[in-house]
Amino acid sequence: QVQLVESGGGLVQAGGSLRLSCAASGKIFSNAIMGWYRQPPGKQRELVASITPGGTANYVDSGKGRFTISRDNAKNTVYLQMNSLKSEDTAVYYCNIRWTFISGTYWGQGTQVTVSS
Numbered sequence: 001q002v003q004l005v006e007s008g009g010g011l012v013q014a015g016g017s018l019r020l021s022c023a024a025s026g027k028i029f030s031n032a033i034m035g036w037y038r039q040p041p042g043k044q045r046e047l048v049a050s051i052t053p054g055g056t057a058n059y060v061d062s063g064k065g066r067f068t069i070s071r072d073n074a075k076n077t078v079y080l081q082m083n084s085l086k087s088e089d090t091a092v093y094y095c096n097i098r099w100t101f102i103s104g105t106y107w108g109q110g111t112q113v114t115v116s117s
Contacts, residue, residue, distance in 0.1 A: 002026045002106045004095045009111030012085055016115070020080040022095030022108055033098050034071055034078040038091035038113075045094065049080060062088070087117040 008020040020036065035050040049069040051057045057069050068081040078095065095108035 002028075002097055004097060004106055004108035006093065006095050006108040006111040009093060009113045011114045011116065014085060014087055014115055014117045016085050017081070017083045018085065018113060020082070020093055020095075020111060020113075022078045022080075024076045024078070024095075024097055026076070028099070029076040029097070030073040031099060031101075033100065034069075035096040035098070036069060036078075036080045037094045037096055038089075039094070039110075040088070040091040043091075048093070051078065082113075085113075085115045087115050089113060090115050 039045040098105040
């Protein structure tokens with residue numbers, strides 16, 4: 001069983017920054033693909049960014065140049081630095097963990113990000 005605990009959400013003005021953190025329990029974090037997803041009000045959940053065990057990152061087009069995903073395997077933590085935030089970034093942000101060699105995926109409880117214009 002893996003538990004993910006997100007933190008760092010909040011209310012910020014447009015143009016501001018937030019850093020989300022996701023701490024994972026378990027001993028196989030270093031081999032996991034970590035992702036940040038978001039679900040805006042009334043919309044489907046979408047992938048924002050992901051990072052492989054080796055550190056290769058991928059981003060949704062709307063986040064490129066503004067968001068940075070990183071991981072600290074020693075702390076079992078993944079981060080999402082969000083800069084130049086826009087009102088359309090308002091959503092509940094979820095942390096996700098999965099692996100390529102075993103089935104199963106886990107989600108955090110979500111953290112609210114609200115960007116005021």
